[in-house]
Amino acid sequence: MHNKPVLDVNEKPNIIQLITLSLQHLFAMFGATILVPFLVDLSPAIALISSGLGTLAFMAITKWQVPAYLGSSFAFIYPILAAKATDGPGGAMIGSFMAGLVYGIVALIIKKAGHRWIMNILPPIVVGPVIIVIGLSLAGTAVGMAMNTTNGPEHYSLIHFSAALITLASTIIFSVFTRGMLSIIPILAGIVVGYLYSLAVGIVDFSKVIEAKIFEMPEFIIPFVHYDINITLDLVLLMVPVAVVTLSEHIGHQLVLSKVVGRDYIKEPGLHRSILGDGVATMISALIGGPPKTTYGENIGVLAITKVYSVYVIAGAAIAAIIFGFIGTITALIGSIPPAVMGGVSILLFGIIASSGLRMLVDSKIDFGNNRNLAISSVILVVGIGGAFIKVTDRFEIQGMALAAILGIVLNLVLPGRESAQENMFEVNDDEKTA
Template sequence: MNNKPILDVKDIPKPTQWLTLSLQHLFAMFGATILVPYLVGLSPAIALISSGLGTLAFLLITKMQVPAYLGSSFAFIAPVIAAKAAGGPGAAMVGTFLAGLVYGIVALVISKAGHRWIMNLLPPIVVGPVIIVIGLALSGTAVGMAMNNPTGKYSMLHFSAALVTLAATIIFSIYAKKMFSMIPILAGIIVGYIYALIIGIVDFSPVIKAPVFEKPEFMIPFVSYKVKFTWDLVALMVPVAVVTLSEHIGHQLVLSKVVGHDYIKEPGLHRSILGDGTATIISALIGGPPKTTYGENIGVLAITRVYSVYVIAGAAVLAIIFGFIGKVTALISTIPTPVMGGVSILLFGIIASSGLRMLVDSKIDFGDKRNLVISSVILVLGIGGAIVKLPFNIQIQGMALAAIIGVLLNLILPGKQPVEENMFEETESVKNKKTA
């Protein structure tokens, strides 16, 4: 297999080539990035703008060395919904801001103490089951969206739209070639939307009425809402950062292998984590969902062998522009809930399966009672929606509680395995092969 880059990290593409390659990355992240705000009741336009701004901030903080795109995080769907239910959209934004601060604190500690401690704190036996919880805990939401009409009652007509969308997404995921293989979510939504138009469950009038250019409804702290800090928000949002930090590290390791540069060492894990946290804070300040690096875009890098950070920056700029196009925002709002439900069935299942894959790839031995106990407790507490009520009206529930208990069990139970010494050295060997 030829691993030689067509465009390396610092290469600047020609203008027409630049636009095409950036659009490709935009399409790769588009479906998932707009799905998250759709599910939690935030503005898809602001999600696009905040993903663009966050990505540009990430590129600057990582010294224009790490070609990663940052989109909406699925891990925070349940906490954001819970925060909105408890204190409105403003509470969700404050919680998102707090999650971004956690990234900043961890980045500071890593810059002083190195990166191995965080991998010891978040081994696969903890993170894998928590990722499974993230997917399965949302399964009821996906099925409800797929089966019900706007009044909340079962409708076979609406369910058929979900099934067509699901089938199309699966077909594109497995059988599509070239560009379509990178955008199965977006392609599935388009097919589902066309079917929904045919059966008459789409109201296209908002698109006709919408202006071409429109200012999104930004949510600015102290202007759009009162900033209220509570320990409930800390308990709800901060533990989820435990999971997304591990996801971030995994993406950096994969990206290092793809590009052939050890990003854990240079520009350093602390810089990429700080960039991720900064993107999340920017998103919180304008009303968008939390951010994370996107595996979809890493896949585009691997397939195209175009590693240029300028291509990623171009995709970020295009996302910002799309966020101000009223017709695009209105079109997104007309997508029927069952269509998004059909995509969600697959996406949430893939999230759960990725946790299972982490356990398999890490060769976790479930014949070891220690591993069996940790994973079992995390799964039941997380999926079952367990709640711990503490003084001062503090509640820790579901995924957050499962993550905390998992970390504690891993630290307390005997037989803990240390991080392998070569875990972070593997990418350097890839680099040597490519430069040989």
């Protein structure tokens, strides 16, 4: 039985409600969405614009029935960095676009064959450890940003580290001890506190904020204008396996959203439509220079607390994000945040990503007394975190996370004793289907 919503999915809020509730959703996704481009050296303004455009595309494809906001995906941080290192920003965008195409292909197959097949390939014993790898493989990045100045890893700075620790402590306090809206935006609140502390100790360069224009066109990265299309096998192997993992994340979010809103989104408008919407959002983002997109748990949390499910509110947040992306003062303000502050919040955030993989294993009641499960998870963790890779030629290489995901899928399929019960966490139970 679901509590009566304040505003149901297709109910229109008044103008005051629309503005305030939309800004609330914008703030909920803001910290995480700008953190990803900050870490991979892409434009935070384009990340905001692409998240708004992607969310509007997602809602149109899902027939304006699914109140979900799409922000920057953390799963692609390492692949984007690796792609940029070898092929520049254009390579990262091509790889992101291909990941979106994978979503489209999977959506087409699900429409024709149902969704059980993908759960057989991606049970929790594979997805959980890969999510842990995603979080822990970024641990060095977070700690490096927290402890050092921007001049390089050899330049340790106690002042910068103190800013990171203040940010981390604030984020934890907001997350654990507060209620209401603050508990939904602990990342943004922690960044604000860390920024204010950084201003006080003199490690913020405010000059670009003063010089910034109110309206400013972001530096979009456009195919055929800023780079040529060059699809390589190593790009495919770098990005596509991560798309496989984020598909499971997407399905999990749709099931949680179904429970919150009281509808069966796996059935109507259908998992194929929501996955296609996610893929189209990622492709739109790639075409203008933004990071891949994913549905956001933070915004699902806002829906659960406020009981405002209106798609008009989500659309309002998306439009506000697009507008924010063209305001130069906001972009400059984001750019002035010291890396130490972002490092402090990343320590918690990347740990939460890893912990969510662990939670998946616990919630799915994975038996680690079973040697089969122990073998699969052990191989994924050590290969992924250890950075193992297969190198055939200078241009053909399967690295770390991608190799770990592939090995996990293969081991799950070939080792005897695979249990169909592993699919259960992805199924909507009978009560939810009739809700």
